[in-house]
Amino acid sequence: xxxxxxxxxxxxxxxxxxxxxxxxxxxxxxxxxxxxxxxxxxxxxxxxxxxxxxxxxxxxxxxxxxxxxxxxxxxxxxxxxxxxxxxxxxxxxxxxxxxxxxxxxxxxxxxxxxxxxxxxxxxxxxxxxxxxxxxxxxxxxxxxxxxxxxxxxxxxxxxxxxxxxxxxxxxxxxxxxxxxxxxxxxxxxxxxxxxxxxxxxxxxxxxxxxxxxxxxxxxxxxxxxxxxxxxxxxxxxxxxxxxxxxxxxxxx
Amino acid sequence: xxxxxxxxxxxxxxxxxxxxxxxxxxxxxxxxxxxxxxxxxxxxxxxxxxxxxxxxxxxxxxxxxxxxxxxxxxxxxxxxxxxxxxxxxxxxxxxxxxxxxxxxxxxxxxxxxxxxxxxxxxxxxxxxxxxxxxxxxxxxxxxxxxxxxxxxxxxxxxxxxxxxxxxxxxxxxxxxxxxxxxxxxxxxxxxxxxxxxxxxxxxxxxxxxxxxxxxxxxxxxxxxxxxxxxxxxxxxxxxxxxxxxxxxxxxxxxxxxxxxxxxxxxxxxxxxxxxxxxxxxxxxxxxxxxxxxxxxxxxxxxxxxxxxxxxxxxxxxxxxxxxxxxxxxxxxxxxxxxxxxxxxxxxxxxxxxxxxxxxxxxxxxxxxxxxxxxxxxxxxxxxxxxxxxxxxxxxxxxxxxxxxxxxxx
Numbered sequence: 001x002x003x004x005x006x007x008x009x010x011x012x013x014x015x016x017x018x019x020x021x022x023x024x025x026x027x028x029x030x031x032x033x034x035x036x037x038x039x040x041x042x043x044x045x046x047x048x049x050x051x052x053x054x055x056x057x058x059x060x061x062x063x064x065x066x067x068x069x070x071x072x073x074x075x076x077x078x079x080x081x082x083x084x085x086x087x088x089x090x091x092x093x094x095x096x097x098x099x100x101x102x103x104x105x106x107x108x109x110x111x112x113x114x115x116x117x118x119x120x121x122x123x124x125x126x127x128x129x130x131x132x133x134x135x136x137x138x139x140x141x142x143x144x145x146x147x148x149x150x151x152x153x154x155x156x157x158x159x160x161x162x163x164x165x166x167x168x169x170x171x172x173x174x175x176x177x178x179x180x181x182x183x184x185x186x187x188x189x190x191x192x193x194x195x196x197x198x199x200x201x202x203x204x205x206x207x208x209x210x211x212x213x214x215x216x217x218x219x220x221x222x223x224x225x226x227x228x229x230x231x232x233x234x235x236x237x238x239x240x241x242x243x244x245x246x247x248x249x250x251x252x
Numbered sequence: 253x254x255x256x257x258x259x260x261x262x263x264x265x266x267x268x269x270x271x272x273x274x275x276x277x278x279x280x281x282x283x284x285x286x287x288x289x290x291x292x293x294x295x296x297x298x299x300x301x302x303x304x305x306x307x308x309x310x311x312x313x314x315x316x317x318x319x320x321x322x323x324x325x326x327x328x329x330x331x332x333x334x335x336x337x338x339x340x341x342x343x344x345x346x347x348x349x350x351x352x353x354x355x356x357x358x359x360x361x362x363x364x365x366x367x368x369x370x371x372x373x374x375x376x377x378x379x380x381x382x383x384x385x386x387x388x389x390x391x392x393x394x395x396x397x398x399x400x401x402x403x404x405x406x407x408x409x410x411x412x413x414x415x416x417x418x419x420x421x422x423x424x425x426x427x428x429x430x431x432x433x434x435x436x437x438x439x440x441x442x443x444x445x446x447x448x449x450x451x452x453x454x455x456x457x458x459x460x461x462x463x464x465x466x467x468x469x470x471x472x473x474x475x476x477x478x479x480x481x482x483x484x485x486x487x488x489x490x491x492x493x494x495x496x497x498x499x500x501x502x503x504x505x506x507x508x509x510x511x512x513x514x515x516x517x518x519x520x521x522x523x524x525x526x527x528x529x530x531x532x533x534x535x536x537x538x539x540x541x542x543x544x545x546x547x548x549x550x551x552x553x554x555x556x557x558x559x560x561x562x563x564x565x566x567x568x569x570x571x572x573x574x575x576x577x578x579x580x581x582x583x584x585x586x587x588x589x590x591x592x593x594x595x596x597x598x599x600x601x602x603x604x605x606x607x608x609x610x611x612x613x614x615x616x617x618x619x620x621x622x623x624x625x626x627x628x629x630x631x632x633x634x635x636x637x638x639x640x641x642x643x644x645x646x647x648x649x650x651x652x653x654x655x656x657x658x659x660x661x
Contacts, residue, residue: 053655058655058658078579082573082577083576085575085576093658099568111575113262113577114259114572114576114578118256120258
């Protein structure tokens with residue numbers, strides 16, 4: 001077995017709120033292997049957002065270590081974390097977070113602008129086009145977010161997360177703004193990406209969404225309360241697999 | 253190295269796109285720079301034009317020119333003229349014969365009169381001068397001749413008309429040989445002067461009649477003293493020396509000891525030029541300050557819009573940071589946006605400034621000199637303002653916390 005993608009040891013995060021210390025994370029230990037599909041669940045105030053910020057290298061732990069893809073990222077400064085985020089992490093947010101008045105393909109290309117590798121315009125275009133094909137949006141490259149449905153916007157966001165070929169996909173309530181049918185479609189895309197060995201970490205408070213993962217980590221009061229492997233609820237089995245799956249299967 | 257240059261280029265393009273996404277707002281922001289830069293260029297052009305034209309009128313006064321006025325200079329430098337002139341035509345004669353650095357001398361007595369020629373009349377100033385006067389003023393006769401030394405000696409009733417007077421009294425142009433009446437004294441016109449144009453104060457120098465000073469003193473004003481002496485030095489280098497000579501001759505003639513206040517005063521052409529140049533500089537400075545303030549206001553406008561833009565795009569900044577933009581990438585993006593706005597605004601301002609200068613020159617008939625320095629200066633200041641006023645908002649953007657920024661609604 002190769003080394004885990006995410007390796008967290010005794011991780012704590014303490015916020016100083018005036019006089020009061022708030023322990024958002026109280027000592028978390030977590031191993032996630034390459035190719036896993038993990039849902040992190042917990043009620044609000046459980047520390048799951050804090051965990052997501054640290055997993056996404058947006059924030060630093062107070063104590064403990066976090067190794068991402070074999071590299072200790074717990075002591076990195078702002079700029080170093082920006083580089084890690086760019087290269088290793090693909091974010092998908094609840095509110096899509098696409099740039100308005102910016103075409104789908106330009107949104108997808110965005111991470112490549114900031115990468116350590118210099119990409120030519122043609123290379124960026126090519127990579128972005130491929131990522132859009134992967135999420136089933138071939139032909140929509142020139143569309144603006146305002147011309148796309150919520151589900152399509154979230155697909156653009158997934159394509160943006162994929163374009164740098166990151167070590168993990170980090171999805172924070174990716175279906176929170178979508179109806180149940182579209183949510184299923186989006187989860188299907190994550191499953192399909194996971195099938196091709198992409199590591200997916202999903203943050204959610206909805207059990208219906210979490211059951212699309214293969215493993216559920218329950219967080220409560222800043223600690224891991226329960227860590228269970230589940231029988232994955234396959235979207236394809238329900239017969240509403242979006243065309244993207246066919247495309248992705250053709251590729252493999 | 254190549255990678256980071258390429259990346260900088262890409263990020264710069266991001267800044268450019270932001271400008272094009274908000275066209276109206278970018279344009280309005282630019283307008284501040286456009287007006288500021290345009291203002292500087294027009295104002296400097298007008299200032300330069302005015303000082304060039306004043307310089308040329310000063311040159312038109314004459315050559316190596318010294319004016320001697322009656323009246324004293326007090327210790328504080330204020331000129332006192334009590335109304336009693338002590339200068340006489342003999343002073344002029346003495347200067348001409350005794351001062352080696354003086355080439356020409358002409359007394360001047362001035363009187364105003366209503367002049368009648370046949371059915372027409374015209375109010376003008378009548379100046380009694382000597383025969384050296386046209387040489388000192390470099391002012392030639394266009395028709396006929398100037399009066400002669402014999403006319404001066406005999407106090408002959410002859411006159412030379414300025415171009416404006418000739419036009420008004422003799423619209424048909426046949427002035428020479430005609431008779432005019434000045435205060436009921438008939439004068440024969442012997443010549444008409446060529447056109448000289450306005451003087452520094454904008455007065456028409458051609459609105460005048462010249463006659464022998466002897467004639468004016470004896471027949472018109474009855475004065476025995478003269479109003480001033482026009483003196484011309486032998487050369488430009490001799491002006492200083494000539495002034496010293498005039499000073500000692502007049503002190504001797506007026507029995508004023510060295511160290512005592514003189515009862516006369518001198519102004520050389522250079523002094524007049526220097527005085528007007530310093531006045532012009534004050535005026536130019538004033539105009540430039542007004543223009544600079546408008547540039548500053550333009551710059552504050554840019555800062556204002558950039559701050560609004562940073563706040564408005566907090567979420568965008570959060571997204572960019574989340575997907576790997578470093579603080580300096582965000583800084584460069586916003587700084588580039590601000591600099592572009594100010595430089596493009598500056599360029600448009602330069603074009604507009606040159607255009608309006610030309611327009612002012614054509615419509616108002618003002619002399620305009622567009623200077624390269626003002627263009628370079630205004631443009632440089634515009635670019636500097638872009639950096640200066642763009643830096644704070646850009647740094648504010650760069651220092652945002654990505655978590656906070658992503659949560660911003």
